[in-house]
Amino acid sequence: MTRKKIDLSVDFCGVKFNNPFLLSSSPVSNSAEMVANAFEAGWSGVAFKTLNSDRVRIVHPSPRMNPYHYGSKRLVGLQNVEQISDRPLKDNLLDFLYLKKNYPDRVIISSIMGFSNEEWAYLAKASEDNGADMLELNFSCPHMTVEGSGHKVGQANHLIEKFTETVKRAVSIPVLAKMTPNITDMTEPALYAKQGGADGIAAINTVRGISQIGLDDWTARPKVAGIGAISGTSGPAVKPIGLRFIADLAKCEQLGLPLSGQGGIETWIDALEYLLLGSTTLQVTTGIIHYGYRIVEDLIEGLSDYMAERNIERVADLVGKALPTLQETDKFDLDRQGTAHYDVERCVGCGQCLVVCNDSAGQALEWDAEKRRPRLIEDKCLSCMVCSFVCPVTDLITYKEQPKNWQRQETEVMGKDLEGQLKLEVCK
Amino acid sequence: MNKSASFKSMTKGFGLDQAMAEAERCLLCYDAPCSKGCPAATDPGTFIRKLRLKNITGAIRTIKENNILGGACGVLCPTSRLCEKECCASGIDRPIEIGKIQRALVEHSWARNFQVFETPELRKGKVAVVGSGPAGLSCAAELAREGCRVTILEARPEAGGVIRYGVPSYRFDLDFLARELADLKTLGVEIQCNVSIEGQGGAEKLLQSGYDAVFLATGLWDTLRLKPDSGELKGLISSIEFLASLRDQRFQQVSESLAGKSVAVVGGGSVAMDCAEAAAKLGARDVNLVYRRSFSLMPAEKEERIEVLDAGVHFHLLNQPVDFVSNAEGQIQGLKLVRTRLGEPDASGRRSPEAIPDSSWVLDADLVIEAIGNQARSESPHWYPNVQVDSLKLIQSDPSTGQTSVAGIFAGGDIVRGPALVVEAVQDGKVAARGIVEYLAGKDV
Numbered sequence A: 001m002t003r004k005k006i007d008l009s010v011d012f013c014g015v016k017f018n019n020p021f022l023l024s025s026s027p028v029s030n031s032a033e034m035v036a037n038a039f040e041a042g043w044s045g046v047a048f049k050t051l052n053s054d055r056v057r058i059v060h061p062s063p064r065m066n067p068y069h070y071g072s073k074r075l076v077g078l079q080n081v082e083q084i085s086d087r088p089l090k091d092n093l094l095d096f097l098y099l100k101k102n103y104p105d106r107v108i109i110s111s112i113m114g115f116s117n118e119e120w121a122y123l124a125k126a127s128e129d130n131g132a133d134m135l136e137l138n139f140s141c142p143h144m145t146v147e148g149s150g151h152k153v154g155q156a157n158h159l160i161e162k163f164t165e166t167v168k169r170a171v172s173i174p175v176l177a178k179m180t181p182n183i184t185d186m187t188e189p190a191l192y193a194k195q196g197g198a199d200g201i202a203a204i205n206t207v208r209g210i211s212q213i214g215l216d217d218w219t220a221r222p223k224v225a226g227i228g229a230i231s232g233t234s235g236p237a238v239k240p241i242g243l244r245f246i247a248d249l250a251k252c253e254q255l256g257l258p259l260s261g262q263g264g265i266e267t268w269i270d271a272l273e274y275l276l277l278g279s280t281t282l283q284v285t286t287g288i289i290h291y292g293y294r295i296v297e298d299l300i301e302g303l304s305d306y307m308a309e310r311n312i313e314r315v316a317d318l319v320g321k322a323l324p325t326l327q328e329t330d331k332f333d334l335d336r337q338g339t340a341h342y343d344v345e346r347c348v349g350c351g352q353c354l355v356v357c358n359d360s361a362g363q364a365l366e367w368d369a370e371k372r373r374p375r376l377i378e379d380k381c382l383s384c385m386v387c388s389f390v391c392p393v394t395d396l397i398t399y400k401e402q403p404k405n406w407q408r409q410e411t412e413v414m415g416k417d418l419e420g421q422l423k424l425e426v427c428k
Numbered sequence B: 001m002n003k004s005a006s007f008k009s010m011t012k013g014f015g016l017d018q019a020m021a022e023a024e025r026c027l028l029c030y031d032a033p034c035s036k037g038c039p040a041a042t043d044p045g046t047f048i049r050k051l052r053l054k055n056i057t058g059a060i061r062t063i064k065e066n067n068i069l070g071g072a073c074g075v076l077c078p079t080s081r082l083c084e085k086e087c088c089a090s091g092i093d094r095p096i097e098i099g100k101i102q103r104a105l106v107e108h109s110w111a112r113n114f115q116v117f118e119t120p121e122l123r124k125g126k127v128a129v130v131g132s133g134p135a136g137l138s139c140a141a142e143l144a145r146e147g148c149r150v151t152i153l154e155a156r157p158e159a160g161g162v163i164r165y166g167v168p169s170y171r172f173d174l175d176f177l178a179r180e181l182a183d184l185k186t187l188g189v190e191i192q193c194n195v196s197i198e199g200q201g202g203a204e205k206l207l208q209s210g211y212d213a214v215f216l217a218t219g220l221w222d223t224l225r226l227k228p229d230s231g232e233l234k235g236l237i238s239s240i241e242f243l244a245s246l247r248d249q250r251f252q253q254v255s256e257s258l259a260g261k262s263v264a265v266v267g268g269g270s271v272a273m274d275c276a277e278a279a280a281k282l283g284a285r286d287v288n289l290v291y292r293r294s295f296s297l298m299p300a301e302k303e304e305r306i307e308v309l310d311a312g313v314h315f316h317l318l319n320q321p322v323d324f325v326s327n328a329e330g331q332i333q334g335l336k337l338v339r340t341r342l343g344e345p346d347a348s349g350r351r352s353p354e355a356i357p358d359s360s361w362v363l364d365a366d367l368v369i370e371a372i373g374n375q376a377r378s379e380s381p382h383w384y385p386n387v388q389v390d391s392l393k394l395i396q397s398d399p400s401t402g403q404t405s406v407a408g409i410f411a412g413g414d415i416v417r418g419p420a421l422v423v424e425a426v427q428d429g430k431v432a433a434r435g436i437v438e439y440l441a442g443k444d445v
Helices: A032-041 A089-102 A117-129 A157-170 A187-195 A236-251 A268-276 A286-291 A295-309 A352-360 A386-390 A416-421 B003-008 B016-025 B033-037 B044-052 B056-066 B070-076 B098-111 B134-145 B174-186 B202-208 B239-245 B251-258 B270-281 B302-310 B422-442
Strands: A010-012 A015-017 A021-023 A045-051 A065-070 A073-080 A107-112 A134-138 A175-178 A200-203 A207-209 A231-234 A259-262 A279-284 A338-342 A365-368 A373-376 A397-401 B126-130 B149-153 B190-192 B213-216 B236-238 B262-266 B286-290 B314-316 B319-326 B332-345 B351-355 B361-364 B367-370 B409-411
Touching: A010 A279, A015 A107, A021 A295, A032 A045, A032 A089, A032 A295, A045 A089, A045 A117, A073 A236, A073 A286, A089 A107, A089 A117, A107 A117, A117 A134, A117 A157, A134 A157, A157 A175, A157 A187, A175 A187, A187 A200, A187 A236, A200 A236, A231 A236, A236 A259, A236 A268, A259 A268, A268 A279, A268 A295, A279 A286, A286 A295, A338 A373, A352 A365, A352 A386, A386 A397, B003 B270, B016 B044, B016 B098, B033 B044, B044 B056, B044 B098, B056 B070, B056 B098, B070 B098, B070 B174, B070 B422, B126 B134, B126 B202, B134 B149, B134 B174, B134 B213, B134 B422, B174 B190, B202 B213, B202 B409, B213 B422, B236 B239, B239 B251, B239 B270, B239 B367, B262 B270, B262 B332, B270 B286, B270 B302, B270 B367, B332 B367, B409 B422
Parallel strands: A021 A045, A021 A279, A045 A107, A107 A134, A134 A175, A175 A200, A200 A259, A259 A279, B126 B149, B126 B213, B149 B190, B213 B409, B236 B367, B262 B286, B262 B367, B286 B314
Antiparallel strands: A010 A015, A065 A073, A073 A231, A207 A231, A338 A397, A365 A373, B319 B332, B332 B351, B332 B361
16 A cells, blocks of 8 residues: 555544644644644644633743753653643634634644633633634643642542533533543543543643752752742653553543543654554644654654555554553463573674673573673573663564473572571461 | 964864763673773773763763873874774774763863862872873872872973874864873872983982882984984974974974975874874975875874875875985975885885885975984983893883883883883883882882
8 A cells, every 4th residue: 555545534522633643732732823833734633722711810930841851862751830821811712713714624622721610611612612623621730739720630530520511511512631640540530521521531641740850959840939849741751651541541441432642752653552552643742842843744654654564544443453462461371481582693792781681680691702792591581681672783682482391490599508597487 | 263273272072962972872881892992991981881871070080090191092092993993883883982082071070170189198109200291191190199209300391291292282282281280280290390311320310319219201202314314404304393393482483484385294104194284284385295105004093194185285105205305505405206116015014115216206395304203312221221222222121010120110101112102101101100119019118
């Protein structure tokens, strides 16, 4: 199949999206000027920066973000204390009208956050009346300071149900509930949202975290006039957490709602993983903060080529495809064991495998100091595969399953001659 | 930047961020081959790992404790045939730029004012180090850290030896040198300049005048001559004199005198490259480098050769100088050359040049710089008459201790090895320091 024939469009809660890629509600979707540029680049929709009703004046802390770097790799994570939109409601709604007029085939999801039933209903109605195609209820902003708002709602199930119900009564467009990951089990609040009438779930919002402590001032970053705070962390560093929550939601049969996945998506591979675990649409912020709207070209092209190579015609055919094999760990077949396998011909001789095997695994490698090559003692190999994680040559070290009757050596006991001194009572 | 300013400053090295990015390419090898490839045991495997784990002060400490001239070596070492040659990352794509990382770390220590050394407590022994080049400095630092009272005696007006007087500033600038020398001061090493041990038995007399041991690191400060008996000619200068003049009060005058001139440099080693490039950078109209073998047989590093070509120097390969051409006033006017072809390999394994009959021609030159090699000063054996020297007047010493044939006198660097690398001289200094400490312990000093 050729890439040209690939149709990336998805149906999500009855709304058509040209592709699964949306801006999430965040600094990258703050105004129509920005969103128009994103639409030009190829994004199919936007969860607009969360509206506020002008009742409370919003002032963003300064500075408001901090990077999490790893070595010289920049922005592996991002911490952000920005609040909901600081713009007047009218300005945001005019921006909706502008976008709807100029980009009628793109989807506007209005993210809203109220502080009372009336306010939720008011914002929902105002959004619907001014062009929003969907709503996203922000139950999850991790750094709102007002009780009864943001993630504090996401942690209070009855409020989720109540506010969702209120919104659903006020509008006829589909409603998403956006969930916080700062809880143990997301399915529970999601079910309350469903109870309130939610049409879909968006997850995850940012993970409460601390990205950095200043070593001179002993203050967490971002430092706002001498004060640090725990706040929302996002980006590739949180992707494993996002994937886990999406999988939890997707596997919850009682829930059965379409999902908008997000959390650390930068590349088409990240996007595909979210699709395979059950997301239908995908939202991005930190990837855009790092690289700009242009990354959508790579998301689209990469996903299309993947689908073309495998004759997969529709994105819907990928959604949830990794779920059947995703089981609890007690489902593992422990009778099937294996080892690492070394293609030593390709070895460059760095010996990192030896270091990690000695210090964190089975001491299963011998070292030819002259030739600088490892040799695997197969029956000592634990098959942890950490050697392959540090090996600089891709696929030099692979996993090999061993036959059924294969036996691993037992771990060396150093104190055999001290048995007389052993103090151990038999467990009854 | 004007010509003189650009001549005097080195190309910018890596910043700390670049060094970190480069360190991230490092495979952090087990039993690091790069560390084995460093003649002075500067231990790049360890300092790169430290940088990678953000132990930046520790990385600097590793460099400087192993190699007091860690900065200089980071700049001057031919790393592509030492540590970087052994680098396992070559198996992936290309070696880690170890020299640049090393230089960046040392420069970073200055930027953040991180002092590796403290002034040690004086415990034992008084040692004279003769010569303040790499071997002398290295030995002095090592001895001082062991608690010895060390005095360096330097015949020239300033310290540094070959890295001050034998290298042009764009390759290694004086500010950089001064900062590395400052560590010697912190270590309590006293450097006395303008002090010569020339004269009958000067070095050995030091043992009778209160020093418990002596380390000789006097270097090679005579230039080999094409025609040793050609006498004084105006416009004929040795590489040693030429390079030294670019580092002292003569700089302005020499620099001005080169403008518009035609210069011929004879030789194919690193020193010849430095002379030729310096002359070109200082505005000589034409710089002609004359070498009797081919491009690939030049002893100079490949990077140096390319750099010199890029500086606009004309290479006259397979040409052997046979005589100087001068006028009645004794002013050089040119160099008489014969063309050569390569014959059978000689003892060094390189094919030796053979003169092609009737092929002589004259290359016009206002100034000829002889850069065909350095040797021991002819009178140097008289400074230490009981110390055994070989036919080239190089001092004989035990490679594992630096001990010479005279008890208490040790030696290292070029005066022992013949022309060698800075990093090798550093190692000689370290080895001799250990030898001296053991010697002093044996004498119960």
